[in-house]
Amino acid sequence: MAFSKHNFRSNTLPAMTMAGPVTLWLAFFVAVPLIYVFIMSFCSIDEAYNVVFKFTTANYQRLFDPNYVQIYGTSLIVAFLTTAVCIIIGYPFSFLIARTTSKYKALLYMLIIIPFWTNSLIRIYGWRTFLGTNGWLNTILTTLHITSGPVQFLFNRGATVLGMVYCLFPFMVLPLYTAIEKLDKSLLEASSDLGAKGPSTFMRVILPLTMSGIFSGSIMVFIPSLGYFFVADILGGGNSDVIGNLIERQFQSGNNWPLGAALSIILILITLLLVKLYQKAGGDMESLGV
Amino acid sequence: MKRKTKAAVKKIAGIVFCGLVYLFLFLPIAVIVTNSFNATTAKPYLTWRGFTFDWYVKLFDNNTLLTSFGVTIAIAIISTLLATAIGTLAAVGMYKYKFRGKGLIDGLLYIPVVIPEIVLGISLLTLFSNTHIPRGMLTLIFAHTTFSTPYVIFNVRARLAGYDQSIEEASMDLGANRIATFKNITLPVLAPGISGGALLAFTLSIDDVIVSYFTNGQVKTFPLKVMESIKSGVAPDVNALSTLILIGTILLVILTKSDLIKKIKALVKR
Amino acid sequence: MADEKKVIVEIKNVNKLYGDNHVVKDFNLDVYEGEFLTLLGSSGCGKTTTLRMIAGFEEPTSGSISVEGEDIHNKEPYERDVNTVFQSYALFPHMTIYDNVAYGLKMKKVKKPEIKERVTEMLDLVQLGGFERRYPSQLSGGQKQRVAIARALINKPKVLLLDEPLGALDLKLRKQMQLELKRLQKKLNITFIYVTHDQEEALTMSDRICIMNEGVLQQVGTPFDIYETPATKFVATFIGETNIFDGHVLLAENGRLHIAVEPGDFVVNGTDFISGDMLSVSVRPERMLYSETPVEGFNLSGTVKDQIYVGSVLKTVVVLSNGNEVKIERLAGQELPKGGRVYLYWNDGDAKLIHTFDNVFASAVENIVME
Numbered sequence: 030m031a032f033s034k035h036n037f038r039s040n041t042l043p044a045m046t047m048a049g050p051v052t053l054w055l056a057f058f059v060a061v062p063l064i065y066v067f068i069m070s071f072c073s074i075d076e077a078y079n080v081v082f083k084f085t086t087a088n089y090q091r092l093f094d095p096n097y098v099q100i101y102g103t104s105l106i107v108a109f110l111t112t113a114v115c116i117i118i119g120y121p122f123s124f125l126i127a128r129t130t131s132k133y134k135a136l137l138y139m140l141i142i143i144p145f146w147t148n149s150l151i152r153i154y155g156w157r158t159f160l161g162t163n164g165w166l167n168t169i170l171t172t173l174h175i176t177s178g179p180v181q182f183l184f185n186r187g188a189t190v191l192g193m194v195y196c197l198f199p200f201m202v203l204p205l206y207t208a209i210e211k212l213d214k215s216l217l218e219a220s221s222d223l224g225a226k227g228p229s230t231f232m233r234v235i236l237p238l239t240m241s242g243i244f245s246g247s248i249m250v251f252i253p254s255l256g257y258f259f260v261a262d263i264l265g266g267g268n269s270d271v272i273g274n275l276i277e278r279q280f281q282s283g284n285n286w287p288l289g290a291a292l293s294i295i296l297i298l299i300t301l302l303l304v305k306l307y308q309k310a311g312g313d314m315e316s317l318g319v
Numbered sequence: 320m321k322r323k324t325k326a327a328v329k330k331i332a333g334i335v336f337c338g339l340v341y342l343f344l345f346l347p348i349a350v351i352v353t354n355s356f357n358a359t360t361a362k363p364y365l366t367w368r369g370f371t372f373d374w375y376v377k378l379f380d381n382n383t384l385l386t387s388f389g390v391t392i393a394i395a396i397i398s399t400l401l402a403t404a405i406g407t408l409a410a411v412g413m414y415k416y417k418f419r420g421k422g423l424i425d426g427l428l429y430i431p432v433v434i435p436e437i438v439l440g441i442s443l444l445t446l447f448s449n450t451h452i453p454r455g456m457l458t459l460i461f462a463h464t465t466f467s468t469p470y471v472i473f474n475v476r477a478r479l480a481g482y483d484q485s486i487e488e489a490s491m492d493l494g495a496n497r498i499a500t501f502k503n504i505t506l507p508v509l510a511p512g513i514s515g516g517a518l519l520a521f522t523l524s525i526d527d528v529i530v531s532y533f534t535n536g537q538v539k540t541f542p543l544k545v546m547e548s549i550k551s552g553v554a555p556d557v558n559a560l561s562t563l564i565l566i567g568t569i570l571l572v573i574l575t576k577s578d579l580i581k582k583i584k585a586l587v588k589r
Numbered sequence: 590m591a592d593e594k595k596v597i598v599e600i601k602n603v604n605k606l607y608g609d610n611h612v613v614k615d616f617n618l619d620v621y622e623g624e625f626l627t628l629l630g631s632s633g634c635g636k637t638t639t640l641r642m643i644a645g646f647e648e649p650t651s652g653s654i655s656v657e658g659e660d661i662h663n664k665e666p667y668e669r670d671v672n673t674v675f676q677s678y679a680l681f682p683h684m685t686i687y688d689n690v691a692y693g694l695k696m697k698k699v700k701k702p703e704i705k706e707r708v709t710e711m712l713d714l715v716q717l718g719g720f721e722r723r724y725p726s727q728l729s730g731g732q733k734q735r736v737a738i739a740r741a742l743i744n745k746p747k748v749l750l751l752d753e754p755l756g757a758l759d760l761k762l763r764k765q766m767q768l769e770l771k772r773l774q775k776k777l778n779i780t781f782i783y784v785t786h787d788q789e790e791a792l793t794m795s796d797r798i799c800i801m802n803e804g805v806l807q808q809v810g811t812p813f814d815i816y817e818t819p820a821t822k823f824v825a826t827f828i829g830e831t832n833i834f835d836g837h838v839l840l841a842e843n844g845r846l847h848i849a850v851e852p853g854d855f856v857v858n859g860t861d862f863i864s865g866d867m868l869s870v871s872v873r874p875e876r877m878l879y880s881e882t883p884v885e886g887f888n889l890s891g892t893v894k895d896q897i898y899v900g901s902v903l904k905t906v907v908v909l910s911n912g913n914e915v916k917i918e919r920l921a922g923q924e925l926p927k928g929g930r931v932y933l934y935w936n937d938g939d940a941k942l943i944h945t946f947d948n949v950f951a952s953a954v955e956n957i958v959m960e
Contacts, residue, residue, distance in 0.1 A: 048409045156347050
């Protein structure tokens with residue numbers, strides 16, 4: 030033991046009582062379940078769709094089914110578009126809110142969060158009501174004679190991306206807001222003072238110093254969008270399924286848990302890869318959670 | 320005047336842009352609130368049939384809907400309390416002491432935060448099914464506590480970053496034991512971080528769809544009730560309940576943010 | 590002497606309001622080429638706002654600012670030939686020292702070899718050769734300060750603005766940097782406009798000092814002028830220690846003024862005053878004298894409250910009949926008994942007479958009352 034007797038008595042006991050419950054909790058509800066999933070991905074099923082502990086790699090072979098591969102592609106495209114749209118809209122938005130001198134700044138910040146106190150499903154359904162063939166938007170368009178008849182806005186990739194952006198927008202905005210607010214005003218003044226015009230200051234000072242916000246926001250948007258099956262269900266109508274839909278089907282209607290487990294391993298690997306990239310780029314794990 | 324005009328144009332463009340973003344964020348809410356006053360009774364409840372308050376009355380006859388709401392709140396409260404308790408303890412413990420396996424706990428903490436919710440959901444489903452824990456209220460509480468705890472820990476940790484440990488030493492120097500010091504010194508100083516984490520945990524819990532979807536058994540939380548009703552069209556009474564929940568939360572935040580609560584407390588104390 | 594010099598910055602009738610808050614009031618100032626000018630005042634006096642208006646970060650509510658005769662109102666900060674050394678240094682944390690200093694040249698699209706040459710030269714000038722590849726976080730406060738100065742000087746600005754640049758440094762380093770800044774300024778012959786609240790710093794470094802209080806310019810002059818002939822009571826009390834007697838002129842004749850103050854009266858030389866004028870008389874502690882016997886022309890006495898040796902100086906506090914305290918400093922000599930009576934006096938010319946600004950109004954009231 031490297032510890033002296035005194036240290037042992039004064040530190041280990043309190044440390045154990047304080048960190049112990051969480052350790053046990055995480056071990057039982059995070060680590061063990063993931064190990065189960067990993068094991069299950071190598072299991073077989075019998076005729077009645079019960080899981081049997083017989084080793085097989087069949088589930089992994091099925092992952093290369095062209096229909097599945099196509100969905101991975103769709104899912105990655107949706108995730109990519111969602112992240113891109115969130116950055117393009119979220120960055121200037123966060124910038125304006127974080128650097129406003131308005132006395133309503135706190136209120137403007139709250140207004141980003143308030144919609145999220147209404148259940149996300151029902152809000153997504155709100156979009157469906159708004160965009161549907163007899164929804165608000167179509168009523169407006171036909172009344173104003175912009176279109177001759179109802180337009181189908183729903184049940185395509187665009188609608189799925191819209192829903193994803195809607196659900197995940199604050200996860201992009203909040204880290205961006207934090208990063209932009211931290212930006213020292215005198216750095217921007219110094220840049221301008223030294224002869225840099227707006228775009229130069231943005232590219233050389235603002236963007237590099239807020240890159241961390243873009244990185245954490247992207248992680249928080251890209252990864253969940255691979256799994257939000259209900260968005261693809263409600264707005265995409267089965268025409269732009271994401272990996273989450275595949276997994277959901279195996280655990281509910283399809284009832285092929287081992288295959289679902291193997292599909293989950295794909296998501297876990299994508300997550301691990303992106304998190305590694307994020308850390309490589311100097312990202313701080315802590316800023317993903319606050 | 321050139322500079323001033325330029326600045327004014329920029330400002331107006333900024334306001335318009337932010338306005339559009341807020342419109343985007345609040346549009347579905349407007350749809351929900353409007354539809355809660357829709358007099359239609361025919362599925363899928365989309366055609367406007369006139370204005371009515373009926374749904375706000377009928378809502379209180381819809382027992383399954385009210386039960387689902389009660390279940391949601393109960394689960395949120397219990398899981399928030401659990402997550403806050405073990406999360407706060409752990410955050411402080413990990414901040415104060417160095418011990419083996421700390422890095423491992425850290426690693427485990429990030430998993431529920433970064434992993435897609437569906438993976439957490441199906442892995443818990445697998446666990447509960449393999450260990451024969453019957454799915455229901457209890458498993459929902461376990462699941463919600465699991466995804467909430469890391470957020471509590473991160474929030475408390477953020478608060479700990481500016482924490483001066485010598486005040487604890489001062490407390491012990493003045494005769495308080497560890498428990499008294501934790502209660503009288505550590506907790507009050509960390510209170511803003513703890514309450515922030517708890518609020519986040521509560522929000523995550525009442526809004527959760529995906530993890531609950533795999534761990535609920537026969538118990539229907541409000542989001543799951545909504546999910547069920549989507550196939551046949553969300554009924555106006557669900558919209559009405561959502562509207563009431565939204566108003567309730569906004570009022571709650573205004574109350575906690577404003578000095579009103581403090582003033583009432585002061586009055587009561589007198 | 591000032592007439593021969595070329596005006597480089599001309600500030601005319603400048604006002605700045607933030608809502609109802611009037612932070613700079615009717616400000617007029619000519620800054621000469623190559624001079625070291627200090628804006629001195631306590632926090633909130635409008636000195637930093639004035640500097641920021643010259644830099645272009647703030648716009649005057651009214652009035653104009655010209656550099657070399659050209660009104661710079663419509664110029665963005667990046668179009669102005671002035672550069673700033675920020676209070677917090679404002680070094681770009683994600684760039685090396687080299688890139689920080691090179692920034693201004695890159696913005697001017699200067700060719701790479703020339704940038705390299707000029708940055709190296711500039712870093713040598715501030716004695717930071719060899720630090721090119723470090724990052725700001727790896728430097729000490731004094732080193733960051735030098736980088737900030739080098740970065741601001743690289744574009745050879747017509748005017749360098751410095752906003753409390755030494756505020757974050759410890760005393761010893763501050764003294765050293767004061768001398769170094771002065772050396773740089775002389776060597777490069779660039780106009781420096783320097784903002785500080787530290788009067789000692791201002792007195793040490795400046796060619797001219799411009800004292801501000803609550804947005805109003807109080808006095809502009811050389812350190813000697815400011816110390817020896819303060820224009821306002823504020824300047825007299827703000828710069829160095831002094832004893833102030835408020836009173837009025839009883840009688841003015843033949844260049845002699847008989848002045849009554851609350852605790853007594855005395856006669857001094859003075860021509861700018863007429864009977865009835867309100868004024869303040871300022872006598873520095875080191876010019877104040879005392880005697881144990883009455884002095885001709887002075888009727889000002891008190892009791893000794895305290896005497897302290899501070900090294901070679903003997904500090905004495907005397908309480909006057911109205912309760913006011915007078916501070917006296919003299920080279921160590923004989924100690925006085927506590928509670929003993931002393932008679933205060935000074936040599937002609939050591940008392941500075943300052944018009945109190947409300948005297949016009951006050952004498953008008955007096956006249957009305959007398960009529």
